[in-house]
Amino acid sequence: MNAAPADVMEVLEQVKDPEVPVISIVELGIVRGVEVTGDSVRVDITPTYSGCPAMQTIEEDVVAALRSHGFREVTVRTVFQPAWTTEWIGEDARRKLQEYGIAPPGHLQPGAPVQLGPTVRQVACPYCGSTLTEVRSQFGSTACKSLHYCTACQQPFEHFKAI
Amino acid sequence: MADASLFEYLQRLGDDRLVLGHRLSEWCGHGPILEEDIALANISLDFIGQANLLLGLAGTVEGKGRDADALAYLRDPVDFRNVPLVEQPNGDYAATMTRSFLFDAFDYLLTRDLQDSGHPELAGIAAKAHKEATYHLRHSSEWLVRFGDGTEESHRRAQDALDELWRWTGGLFLADEVDQALHARGLAPDLAALEPEWKGMVSELIGRATLTLPPVQPITARGYRRGDHTEHLGHLLAEMQILPRSHPGAEW
Numbered sequence: 001m002n003a004a005p006a007d008v009m010e011v012l013e014q015v016k017d018p019e020v021p022v023i024s025i026v027e028l029g030i031v032r033g034v035e036v037t038g039d040s041v042r043v044d045i046t047p048t049y050s051g052c053p054a055m056q057t058i059e060e061d062v063v064a065a066l067r068s069h070g071f072r073e074v075t076v077r078t079v080f081q082p083a084w085t086t087e088w089i090g091e092d093a094r095r096k097l098q099e100y101g102i103a104p105p106g107h108l109q110p111g112a113p114v115q116l117g118p119t120v121r122q123v124a125c126p127y128c129g130s131t132l133t134e135v136r137s138q139f140g141s142t143a144c145k146s147l148h149y150c151t152a153c154q155q156p157f158e159h160f161k162a163i
Numbered sequence: 164m165a166d167a168s169l170f171e172y173l174q175r176l177g178d179d180r181l182v183l184g185h186r187l188s189e190w191c192g193h194g195p196i197l198e199e200d201i202a203l204a205n206i207s208l209d210f211i212g213q214a215n216l217l218l219g220l221a222g223t224v225e226g227k228g229r230d231a232d233a234l235a236y237l238r239d240p241v242d243f244r245n246v247p248l249v250e251q252p253n254g255d256y257a258a259t260m261t262r263s264f265l266f267d268a269f270d271y272l273l274t275r276d277l278q279d280s281g282h283p284e285l286a287g288i289a290a291k292a293h294k295e296a297t298y299h300l301r302h303s304s305e306w307l308v309r310f311g312d313g314t315e316e317s318h319r320r321a322q323d324a325l326d327e328l329w330r331w332t333g334g335l336f337l338a339d340e341v342d343q344a345l346h347a348r349g350l351a352p353d354l355a356a357l358e359p360e361w362k363g364m365v366s367e368l369i370g371r372a373t374l375t376l377p378p379v380q381p382i383t384a385r386g387y388r389r390g391d392h393t394e395h396l397g398h399l400l401a402e403m404q405i406l407p408r409s410h411p412g413a414e415w
Contacts, residue, residue: 047212047291049212049291049295050209050213050215050288050291050292050295051208051209051210051211051212051213052212053208079287080216080284080287080288080290080291081283081286081287081290082287082290083287083290083291084291085294114271114297114301115301116300116301116305116308116364116367116368116371117304117305117308117368117371117372118305118308118309119305137198137199137201137202138202138298138301138302139198139201139202139204139205139206139302140201141201143208143209147198161298163294163295163298
């Protein structure tokens, strides 16, 4: 079989993030490299969070998807540099998150010092767009999300944290 | 030949995170409010994830076939290299948040500089950990201000926690020949240089929380990076290690 890295990427576009199933692992920005040798392929992925429990599932999904497309030997390697940030999530994926009801991450200001103590961060409600929202918890159902409440449309919603 | 200093250093980094991660996980199901229960479970997961990566790397550096699980579950208290601060019991929520704040401020600065380590894998793990340390610090500092500058009761509890825990912060900046060797090789930051920055950060927030820095000097016994511990670590490990030790190789 004569596959190019682009063919592998096409398969990986179909592998969804198990915790946010509207975006693929490619759109999430965790696929860092692909190397094809004959019918073997090596995929490099980087974790979103150090303890992300979805990494193993993602690895298994990558292996299963590529095997079903004819690759005999699939290895998944975890790489740590450069570290993943939400800046790797493209505009298209941000729109999909919003439509799914998860407020997409804002853009980071590189090098900004950490603010200690109580802080106010404005996150627009993914349902009605209002910024009259409150942080309920900086931690949500998964490591990558925080919990908010919209006082305008009275909907609780999740926000993909910018890190 | 295995790099003994690097192995030792990675165990220190890994064990601080493993032990604090385990302590925080003890709140799971007991948090004062649901949001905080979830918050501590998340933070605990970050620390245990970091420990897994660091101890995994330590095992590779050691070269004796021990993986992260072998190091976490099959070493005795004297082989643990964490500082005493992280093994202190949870106490009330003010004590847990005070302990976290004192460590998180240190962790924020350490991981910030460790990203420039000449060891590429360690630098990568630190870059990831620094992002996590940043929001851990936001979380714990917010609570410390809320408790300190809150009611009379919450203020008293936060001050009691600070008075009790302050002495254990000395271990954070104990730089011995391992730290110095790693720093000289460009693999680790200079701990002594981080201390004034940490002190400034902590004092500023403690002031905002209307709390007072305890007059006691932190304990700086050298043994705190070499296996000396308070009585609490043994109890913690007994609980953490019992399953893999009673059923070696168990899988489910």
